[in-house]
């Protein structure tokens with residue numbers, strides 16, 4: 001995808017392989033980001049993943065493995081006779097060693113060589129939503145499943161993150177403006193499609209998967225909680241594109257203060273996570 005008008009407006013650069021990930025996984029803020037994702041979403045992910053009952057000796061793929069919390073869960077399940085292939089464009093926070101095989105790899109380059117299928121289980125959380133080629137990549141992932149293999153996809157929806165309580169109307173206005181710039185300007189320019197989460201079920205059904213089942217969860221968060229602090233880490237990483245999109249430095253500073261203010265409460269991202277199974281041979 002060529003850099004379009006939205007990319008020019010936010011200062012984001014794209015390359016010819018559609019790789020335009022907005023965040024800096026390998027940075028200190030990126031590590032905070034990954035740790036908060038694990039703290040907030042692992043219990044929901046494991047609720048969808050664990051009934052699949054991954055067995056000793058099986059082979060799994062964790063795409064966009066990030067901080068590796070799901071990779072490690074799968075490694076415990078496959079044990080020393082299995083393998084968990086962990087792929088990320090930035091593997092700074094992943095630890096290689098049996099049964100985990102870490103590969104620094106852009107999924108836009110496909111799955112071949114040591115990372116080729118078949119896999120008994122493929123997991124991707126909060127990754128496809130970032131990838132403009134998500135539909136084609138989803139098809140490649142399904143193709144890489146072994147007969148009877150499972151795929152688990154989790155992503156955040158675009159449900160508005162409404163304010164529930166704040167100290168002032170000005171604080172509500174700052175929150176709404178920064179969320180608007182983040183979701184309507186910076187995120188689309190960074191390749192993010194919040195609509196994808198609502199299409200996962202259709203994509204699984206369209207691919208002929210069976211036993212499709214999912215969850216939608218949404219929680220309230222208050223300043224100082226992991227959800228609010230995740231917002232802080234995301235917005236600090238995206239500071240330059242937010243400024244380029246028109247955010248004022250004082251608005252970004254107040255936004256950071258709100259994420260630490262226990263009086264400030266909002267709805268948090270709705271998380272949609274589904275599993276589906278390829279027909280056995």
Ligand SMILES: C[S@@+](CC[C@H](N)C(=O)[O-])C[C@H]1O[C@@H](n2cnc3c(N)ncnc32)[C@H](O)[C@@H]1O
Pocket residue numbers: 019021025034037038063064065066067068069087088089090105106107108124125126127130131
């Ligand atoms: C929002 S994070 C989610 C991390 C992890 N799955 C989790 O939920 O805790 C998205 C991850 O996808 C990785 N990523 C982004 N673009 C990628 C690409 N083209 N190929 C492989 N990984 C990518 C990022 O580096 C990051 O670790």
